[in-house]
Amino acid sequence: MKVRLGQWRYTLLIATAFASGLVIGGTGHWPLHQAFADDSGNTDIYQELKIFGDVLQRVRAEYVDPVNDKELIENAINGMLTGLDAHSSFMNAKAFKDMQIQTRGEFGGLGIEVNEDKGLIKVVSPIDDTPAARAGIKPGDIITALDGKSVIGMSLNDAVDRMRGPPNSKIALTIKRQGVDKPIDVTLTREVIHIQVVKSRMEPDGIGYVRLTQFTEQSDAGIKAAVKKLEQANGGKLTGLILDLRNNPGGLLDQAVAVSSDFIPEGEIVSTRARHPEDSQRWDARGHDILDGAPLVVLINAGSASASEIVSGALQDHHRAVLLGTRSFGKGSVQTVIPLPGNTAMRLTTARYYTPSGRSIQGLGITPDVLVRETRDAPANFGGEREADYSNALANEGGTNPTHIPPRTDLPPALKQLPDKPPEGFPAFDLTKPDTTDFQLIEAREAIKILASKKTVSQE
Structure with a gap:
């Protein structure tokens, strides 16, 4: 078992997900009856699951645009985990791979670490000698727009996807900084980040x-x-x-x-x-x-x-x-990083x-x-x-x-x-x-x- 204790935030590969915690083996999934074994006296859970199934089916059938079933399920899982605390979350296959890459100290992107709180994309810290650090981005900055498009209503995963891109490509960030009245516009050039720790x-x-x-x-x-x-x-x-x-x-x-x-x-x-x-x-x-x-x-x-x-x-x-x-x-x-089927994983706060x-x-x-x-x-x-x-x-x-x-x-x-x-x-x-x-x-x-x-x- 390999032990990791967490970075407390989302890290960009540009914005790559850096999950935290104790990396453990195993399948990471359990039969439904086993998962609820400790709550055998609570029959309401089955009713709640029925409601979930009804909502899922109604969305699939009646939402204004066709929906992707995989994305619906992943969003539901992530919502369940992020509702617990700021550090529990679901990682799809790409995010899980990005996490494993970053623990080795090398990844691609802007070199900026961000978190989502109350619908805001906040900078926790720029990484030394990266585009973000050289551009003067500071801890506490709030990213309000990417290439002129507002991030209001955008999930952290979506913001991360928009900030990803090939090396030498550019992206414009609009930032709100505490104590500065006007928004700050910064254009960054993506590059492969080699972290000299x-x-x-x-x-x-x-x-x-x-x-x-x-x-x-x-x-x-x-x-x-x-x-x-x-x-x-x-x-x-x-x-x-x-x-x-x-x-x-x-x-x-x-x-x-x-x-x-x-x-x-x-x-x-x-x-x-x-x-x-x-x-x-x-x-x-x-x-x-x-x-x-x-x-x-x-x-x-x-x-x-x-x-x-x-x-x-x-x-x-x-x-x-x-x-x-x-x-x-x-x-x-x-946080414990628990591998799941399909090369995905969940990070769950456990101690x-x-x-x-x-x-x-x-x-x-x-x-x-x-x-x-x-x-x-x-x-x-x-x-x-x-x-x-x-x-x-x-x-x-x-x-x-x-x-x-x-x-x-x-x-x-x-x-x-x-x-x-x-x-x-x-x-x-x-x-x-x-x-x-x-x-x-x-x-x-x-x-x-x-x-x-x-x-x-x-x-x-």
């Missing part, structure tokens, strides 16, 4: 920087190789490391556990609690600290979700890292996950140890929609009370003195000049210096 470079003062864009099959190996390369470039040891998980939407659960284990030698990383206690699980660290105790700062924001929150929560609970940035997305549920201290992140997210806003005028919860804002979002249940978690007492007081927003006149963020325009990164470097100074004093 790990990027690294040396920062000043012997500080290493590693950005992880998604949790794919290459993530853990990429982190290890990047840290080794940075250490070699700095004479064998780093002053500290900045791990950038901003706008990282998540991915494979086993990779989240492995990346956490790169810095936590032992102890719990994450646990899941399902409807049936026997289906609950726990994952422990199985590695060693590749930094050998050097300071670690993790950057998070509202686009950090799912597997990113597992890693952030584990590092925070084990006091192995300082989290800096803004509150994360709050996707604390697990909630919890940090080592027992916190449920669902709907709440991870609060950073040091709040640092991206821009001067951004509120503390800057970043657009979060999990709790979605229709039918799961409740936060079963965990420790987040309002009674003891504050960390192991942090140097100087960390709390770092400014929580850029000064007046700070330049706007420029992707090509992160060293001088990325305020959160600048403060992360300062945090590393403070932590390194404390470590030196303690050793003396």
Whole structure:
């Protein structure tokens, strides 16, 4: 069985469906009498199924235009699943294949991750070095039209189909952005997306920087190789490391556990609690600290979700890292991808996950140890929609009370003195000049210096 924990949204292949969860084998279908075995006392279900059959037949016979039976059934199944929560859905054969392609870290499209909520197509995050990122599309943007055609009333699947197309072909997106009065028109050129999930470079003062864009099959190996390369470039040891998980939407659960284990030698990383206690699980660290105790700062924001929150929560609970940035997305549920006949599949929310201290992140997210806003005028919860804002979002249940978690007492007081927003006149963020325009990164470097100074004093 291969374990995946979810990206919390629809990802374009241009817009390709990236299902989340635990990938399991089996046929994925059961006899009707078995499916309702637990509800043997509820005879109403059979009456409801009869109504469904009557509606299906009436639509087939009397709808104004001829209908496709396969599409009707798929729409009905998808409606049943999407009505449960924001992450359960049906995948037709193409969507299921797209999901499998994306977990390998390569797919075609615009490089934009979107979700549907209350009839709106919302951008969750652009992927680094893709047409969407280069065009300046931001988390929280609402796509209102595609090639001039309104998406109102359009399903997410339909919007995805319209955004698909051959490489080098163009598509125009009309976007509504919070704080901007007029619609923004952006023309993108489709291309094959090769996701470089790990990027690294040396920062000043012997500080290493590693950005992880998604949790794919290459993530853990990429982190290890990047840290080794940075250490070699700095004479064998780093002053500290900045791990950038901003706008990282998540991915494979086993990779989240492995990346956490790169810095936590032992102890719990994450646990899941399902409807049936026997289906609950726990994952422990199985590695060693590749930094050998050097300071670690993790950057998070509202686009950090799912597997990113597992890693952030584990590092925070084990006091192995300082989290800096803004509150994360709050996707604390697990989806199981169940294969169905015809090379289709369903993704079904089957559990909630919890940090080592027992916190449920669902709907709440991870609060950073040091709040640092991206821009001067951004509120503390800057970043657009979060999990709790979605229709039918799961409740936060079963965990420790987040309002009674003891504050960390192991942090140097100087960390709390770092400014929580850029000064007046700070330049706007420029992707090509992160060293001088990325305020959160600048403060992360300062945090590393403070932590390194404390470590030196303690050793003396």
